[in-house]
Structure formats: structure tokens, C-alpha cells
Amino acid sequence: MPKAKKIVWKGxxxxxxxxxxxxxxxxxxxxxxxxxxxxxxxxxxxPCGICWKFCPEPAILLKEDGSxxxxxxYCKGCxxxxxxCPRNAITMHREER
Amino acid sequence: MRKLMMGNHALSYGAKLxxxxxxxxxxxxxxxxxxxxxxxxxxxxxxxxxxxxxESEHSALAASIxxxxxxxxxxxxxxxxxxxxxHEMIHWAVGARTPVVLGNINRAMAPPWSIWTEQxxxxxxxxxxxxxxxxxxxxxxxxxVIQSYKVAEKVLLPCMLVLDAFYLSHTYEPVDIPEQKxxxxxxxxxxxxxKLDPDDVHAFGGLTDAKWYYExxxxxxxxxxxxxxxxxxxxxxxxxxFGRKYGLVEDYKCEDxxxxxxxxxxxxxxxxVTVDMLRDEGKKIGIxxxxxxxxxxxxxxxDILGGAKKVACIDRNISFGQxxxxxEEIKSALYNSSHRPQIWGYIAGLGGRDxxxxxxxxxxxxxxxxxxxxxxxxxxxxx
Numbered sequence: 159m160p161k162a163k164k165i166v167w168k169g170x171x172x173x174x175x176x177x178x179x180x181x182x183x184x185x186x187x188x189x190x191x192x193x194x195x196x197x198x199x200x201x202x203x204x205p206c207g208i209c210w211k212f213c214p215e216p217a218i219l220l221k222e223d224g225s226x227x228x229x230x231x232y233c234k235g236c237x238x239x240x241x242x243c244p245r246n247a248i249t250m251h252r253e254e255r
Numbered sequence: 256m257r258k259l260m261m262g263n264h265a266l267s268y269g270a271k272l273x274x275x276x277x278x279x280x281x282x283x284x285x286x287x288x289x290x291x292x293x294x295x296x297x298x299x300x301x302x303x304x305x306x307x308x309x310e311s312e313h314s315a316l317a318a319s320i321x322x323x324x325x326x327x328x329x330x331x332x333x334x335x336x337x338x339x340x341x342h343e344m345i346h347w348a349v350g351a352r353t354p355v356v357l358g359n360i361n362r363a364m365a366p367p368w369s370i371w372t373e374q375x376x377x378x379x380x381x382x383x384x385x386x387x388x389x390x391x392x393x394x395x396x397x398x399x400v401i402q403s404y405k406v407a408e409k410v411l412l413p414c415m416l417v418l419d420a421f422y423l424s425h426t427y428e429p430v431d432i433p434e435q436k437x438x439x440x441x442x443x444x445x446x447x448x449x450k451l452d453p454d455d456v457h458a459f460g461g462l463t464d465a466k467w468y469y470e471x472x473x474x475x476x477x478x479x480x481x482x483x484x485x486x487x488x489x490x491x492x493x494x495x496x497f498g499r500k501y502g503l504v505e506d507y508k509c510e511d512x513x514x515x516x517x518x519x520x521x522x523x524x525x526x527x528v529t530v531d532m533l534r535d536e537g538k539k540i541g542i543x544x545x546x547x548x549x550x551x552x553x554x555x556x557x558d559i560l561g562g563a564k565k566v567a568c569i570d571r572n573i574s575f576g577q578x579x580x581x582x583e584e585i586k587s588a589l590y591n592s593s594h595r596p597q598i599w600g601y602i603a604g605l606g607g608r609d610x611x612x613x614x615x616x617x618x619x620x621x622x623x624x625x626x627x628x629x630x631x632x633x634x635x636x637x638x
Contacts, residue, residue, distance in 0.1 A: 170470040175411055175478070176352040177463045177471060178449045183456040 262423035269400025277322035354407030371607020512541030561594035
């Protein structure tokens with residue numbers, strides 16, 4: 159995967175004609191406005207896949223053994239996973255920036 | 256090849272000759288036969304395009320914008336309430352800089368329900384940034400579709416091509432259909448600088464705060480101003496290849512005219528015949544036909560109308576609480592000009608009422624006899 163690079167323009171003459179992202183969206187991370195961060199307690203998690211199913215992004219990926227991993231590059235912190243987890247294995251924590 | 260066709264089909268043939276790749280349309284009234292013929296062309300293989308049936312005019316333009324953003328040439332058509340429903344998406348097409356061409360048959364807005372001609376539907380889209388061209392004949396309709404893509408794709412702005420309901424849309428006229436290879440020479444393949452591409456993923460139209468939104472608006476204005484020159488160039492080149500030219504405006508016998516009429520659409524043809532009759536009677540009358548309305552041909556209007564003593568503007572529309580829209584526009588163009596003629600504003604032909612040579616004669620007579628310009632004269636109002 160290519161590295162994200164920041165493209166900066168100075169003024170009206172060197173910017174694109176329309177509002178378009180100049181770098182690829184494949185490397186354009188979209189989680190900068192997350193205020194609450196979900197954290198999985200793997201001692202409580204018995205991989206059922208419910209958080210993976212409910213994540214609207216999707217920012218929860220499943221490992222080969224079925225256990226969930228949160229992709230913090232894209233997670234917006236909506237908290238749906240924490241709400242839906244039947245074992246209360248996911249908790250939301252304030253982002254420290 | 257010459258073919259007898261209605262104005263709606265002149266739009267269809269213009270789209271076919273332009274090799275449109277995606278057509279999205281809502282098929283129910285106020286839609287016309289424009290997309291009916293195009294759907295047949297797609298079905299029988301005459302035209303290699305994807306025909307998308309949608310659930311509303313809003314979706315028709317939305318689908319066309321998507322197709323254009325993906326780098327294909329997109330076309331749609333509508334009328335009156337359908338155009339009003341497209342309004343939000345017209346802003347989007349402009350901001351996204353997608354050169355969709357939209358055929359609009361001028362029909363009066365409801366209520367009361369009407370299917371007859373009036374310009375209030377298209378003129379209500381004045382401030383969106385879409386280019387607007389008003390056509391007078393079926394030949395001009397077909398040719399203008401091809402010219403519209405040429406200009407729209409150069410400046411990356413959508414273009415609305417406008418024709419009068421029934422007087423053009425359902426009236427048959429002979430139209431010369433040019434050879435496809437000549438059109439291909441004139442109109443190269445659409446190749447936008449940025450496009451939707453699954454192999455190279457970009458975000459379009461994303462949230463842009465006050466830091467750059469202002470600059471993006473400036474870019475739209477620069478593009479539509481650049482379009483004035485592009486229209487002149489596209490029209491000249493069209494003339495060289497096909498032998499027909501239309502101009503941003505048309506000056507008919509204005510050179511020595513005491514009174515100049517300002518017209519648009521099919522009223523122009525009636526006015527031309529009437530002016531010929533009046534000239535035989537020794538009256539010096541001329542016509543300025545406004546064809547390209549956005550971008551507004553300010554220089555041409557100043558040059559031509561600057562030489563008039565009196566101007567009579569005929570509007571088949573009304574901006575309620577002000578005046579006719581063309582009247583407003585020419586007045587605004589002339590205000591900072593050194594030669595400012597007196598201008599009379601006439602409202603005529605709303606809801607498809609006939610504007611006949613007698614109507615034009617009355618307008619000329621009232622302008623001749625009056626010393627003080629009036630801004631809002633209802634011509635033929637039943638009292």
C-alpha cells in the first residue's frame with residue numbers, strides 16, 4: 159500500500175478545478191475527528207462477529223481465528239460496536255490528543 | 256442527409272451525433288419524445304449508450320452527474336416541474352464541474368397545470384452556474400447539442416439547451432444531419448482531468464471549509480467567463496466544418512435601426528418576418544436575438560444596443576416583483592456602458608399564448624409612440 163502524502167497548494171491557480179482529493183483515498187485516513195475510541199478487552203471477547211457485523215464503516219476486521227481488530231485509521235468512534243457487544247467486551251475511551 | 260423532424264427529435268439526433276454514452280431520464284410528463292427516440296436508438300443498437308431509467312428528474316440528473324464524473328459523456332432532458340425538481344442537482348453538476356448536457360423544453364410552471372411554452376422554468380435556474388442557450392429552429396437545436404458538449408467539456412461546466420414547447424418541440428422542420436465522421440472530427444472524446452476510477456480512488460465534493468470554498472466559487476466564475484470565448488471559437492469552427500453559425504447573439508438589421516427589439520427562442524422568427532414587413536413600410540427596426548444567455552453576452556449586447564435610440568425587450572417570462580428577465584439582464588449590461596438607450600419591457604406569450612406579427616407590430620407601435628420607457632407592459636392582456 160502506498161504511503162499517504164500531504165499535497166499542499168498555495169492559491170487559486172495551482173488548486174484543482176473541483177473539490178477532489180489529490181492523493182488516493184486508499185491512503186487517505188478518515189478517523190481524525192474521532193472523540194471516543196473503542197477498546198476491546200480480549201479476556202472478555204468470545205469471538206462472535208457481532209461487532210464486525212454492526213460496524214458501519216467497516217473499521218472492524220476479523221483475524222483468521224475470528225477475533226476482531228479495530229482499524230483505528232478509519233474508526234469514527236460511533237460506539238455501535240460497544241453498544242452491541244453481548245459480553246460488554248468493548249468500552250469507549252476519550253481520545254487523548 | 257436532410258430529414259424532417261420535430262424539435263424533440265432534433266435533440267435526440269444531436270445527442271446521438273455527439274456519441275453520448277449515458278442517458279438518464281424520467282419518462283413521464285412533462286418529459287417529451289427526446290428520450291423516447293434515444294431509448295429506441297439504444298435498444299436497436301444504433302447508439303452505443305447506456306439508457307438509465309430512474310424514478311424522478313432529480314435522479315435523472317444525479318445519474319448523469321455520476322456518469323460524467325466517471326468520464327463518460329452524459330445527456331438528460333426534461334421540462335418545467337421536472338427541471339424544478341432537478342434544481343438541487345444543477346447546483347451539484349456545476350460544483351462538481353461535470354459537463355452534462357441537459358435539453359429543456361420550455362414549459363410553463365404549474366399551477367395551473369400547463370404544458371405550453373414559457374421560459375420561467377429555465378430562467379429560474381439562472382444563478383446556478385449552468386450555461387444556457389436558447390434555440391430558434393430545429394436545425395439550431397441539433398447543432399447546439401454538439402456545440403454544447405464542445406464548450407462544456409472545455410470549461411467543465413454543465414450546459415442547458417432550451418427550446419420552446421410545441422413551437423419547436425412538436426413542430427416538424429427539415430434538419431440537415433451531418434456525417435458522423437465530421438462530428439467526430441469536431442468533437443473529440445471526453446477526457447476529464449479527474450474521474451471516478453476504482454483503480455485510482457479519489458474523493459469528490461468532500462467537505463470544504465471556508466479556507467478554500469471561496470476559491471472554488473471563483474474558479475466556477477472564471478470558467479463560465481472563459482466559456483464566452485469558447486462559445487465564439489466553437490461556433491466559428493462549427494461554421495468552417497458544417498457551414499452553419501449562430502453566434503452568442505444574432506444582429507438582424509440593427510445597423511441603422513431606430514428601434515431594436517430584443518428576442519429569444521421562436522419569437523425571433525416571428526419578429527424577423529414582422530421587421531421585414533415594417534421595413535417595407537419605411538420603418539427602421541432591428542432585432543437582437545439572445546442565444547447564449549449564460550454566460551451573458553455583455554460585450555455583444557453593449558455593442559449592438561449601444562447604437563439604438565429605443566429598445567423594446569420581449570420577455571416570454573416574468574420575474575415577479577421586478578420585470579421580464581431578459582429586460583433586467585440587458586438593462587444591467589448597459590448600465591455601466593457609455594451609450595444607454597431607453598428600454599421598454601414587454602411581457603408576452605406566457606403559458607404558450609401566440610405571439611403573432613400583430614403582437615410585434617403593437618409592441619413597435621407602443622414603443623414608437625411613447626417618450627418615457629415603461630418597464631412592465633402586459634401586451635394583449637384581456638381587460
